[in-house]
Amino acid sequence: MTITETTQQLRELREHRSVRQLANEIGTSAEIVRRWLRGEAQPRADRAEIIRDMFSETLGNHDFSVSKIKPQDHGRDDSITETTQQLRALREHRSVRQLADEVGASEQMIWRWLRGEAQPRADRAEIIRDMYDSFVNSIRGFYLS
DSSP states (O other): HHHHHHHHHHHHHHHOOOOOHHHHHTOHHHHHHHHHHHHOEEEEEHHHHHHHHHHHHTTTOOOOOOOSSSSSOTTTOTTOHHHHHHHHHTTTTTHHHHHHHHHTTTTTHHHHHHHHHHHHHHHHHHHHHHHHHHHHHHHHHHEEE
């Protein structure tokens, strides 16, 4: 991926999020994001990866069918835990900030869990499972009513 692609993806993400929200989700300041958007600077490799993940997870977010909320591995390692898959499914319908607030973790930690770099503690995994179950039940209820 070239830097130009990363900048373009960031600009497309900007169409649906505020600069501050992008900065929070990426784990940097709003001013840095503005500099990237203007082409005055380029994100480091780790930040570019976050932008790429955000962009790929944003594609198709407007499809709220029941099949869309099932845990998916998004083409990643088969060893990803069920909790990570549930978190990824929830991410398709919530911002990282919302997930962090609901789970009681930092946004950077949520991103690490989404990328499979770390696993949540048992208490946080239980919160994620409960959130996922509630979400699935609300969608099922919507489609069955």
